Amino acid sequence: MLKLYHNPLSTNSRRVWIALLEKEIECELVPLKLNGDQFQPEFLAISPFHHVPVLADGDFHLIETLAILDYLEAKYPAIALLPQDAKDLAIARMVQMVTVNELTPALSPFVRKSFGGVGDPEKLEKAGQQVAAVLRFFEDLLGDRPFFGSSAITLADIVAGVSVPWLPELGVSLDNYPKLQAWSKRLNSRHSWQQTQASPELVEAFKAQMKQLMKPQQS
Numbered sequence: 001m002l003k004l005y006h007n008p009l010s011t012n013s014r015r016v017w018i019a020l021l022e023k024e025i026e027c028e029l030v031p032l033k034l035n036g037d038q039f040q041p042e043f044l045a046i047s048p049f050h051h052v053p054v055l056a057d058g059d060f061h062l063i064e065t066l067a068i069l070d071y072l073e074a075k076y077p078a079i080a081l082l083p084q085d086a087k088d089l090a091i092a093r094m095v096q097m098v099t100v101n102e103l104t105p106a107l108s109p110f111v112r113k114s115f116g117g118v119g120d121p122e123k124l125e126k127a128g129q130q131v132a133a134v135l136r137f138f139e140d141l142l143g144d145r146p147f148f149g150s151s152a153i154t155l156a157d158i159v160a161g162v163s164v165p166w167l168p169e170l171g172v173s174l175d176n177y178p179k180l181q182a183w184s185k186r187l188n189s190r191h192s193w194q195q196t197q198a199s200p201e202l203v204e205a206f207k208a209q210m211k212q213l214m215k216p217q218q219s
């Protein structure tokens with residue numbers, strides 16, 4: 001059976017976990033606390049950059065979320081999570097890359113602020129503009145279809161769909177993006193999203209830990 005080394009609060013781990021559930025692939029979950037256990041030699045041997053997720057298929061160990069998703073799609077095609085049409089396939093890949101390369105880095109100041117950190121107004125303003133540009137791009141790209149490049153869920157929805165629906169919690173409103181709002185609702189109601197949602201207790205404990213860590217930087 002496949003093994004997924006993950007952390008319940010890791011967005012990247014969640015993407016792979018959701019894909020496994022959507023594709024109905026059985027998998028053993030191996031949780032890491034990321035409290036230093038990711039630096040243990042046994043884990044570094046399979047994940048040299050000490051990150052989760054790691055997918056183990058027998059002796060084959062795979063890191064990097066997008067590579068893992070591609071592997072699952074190629075090895076388990078029965079429930080397809082990528083469109084066939086050339087343009088739609090490109091849209092699905094584009095959304096994955098824009099999420100990782102444009103949206104995710106711009107979220108850092110918002111995440112920091114939501115954990116009680118002191119937000120640098122200039123950085124927040126710049127990051128806010130970048131997030132808005134991504135949301136406008138995604139809103140237009142979604143068009144009148146329920147999912148990116150498809151009438152059925154794709155890897156693009158999985159990759160963007162653990163970040164965009166989280167934005168209101170970070171203080172970024174989706175009010176100006178009605179299509180993305182409806183799409184977020186659609187995803188949040190899926191079994192795979194609900195099953196992989198971190199418990200409120202876990203989220204609160206993590207926030208408290210982050211606040212503690214950020215204390216010296218605030219004084």
Ligand SMILES: N[C@@H](CCC(=O)N[C@@H](CS)C(=O)NCC(=O)O)C(=O)O
Nearest residue numbers: 010011012038050051052053064065
């Ligand atoms: N590029 C990697 C990034 C993975 C990543 O940053 N994982 C975080 C959790 S979301 C992690 O393991 N952090 C702990 C650490 O780096 O020590 C991917 O897409 O899988």
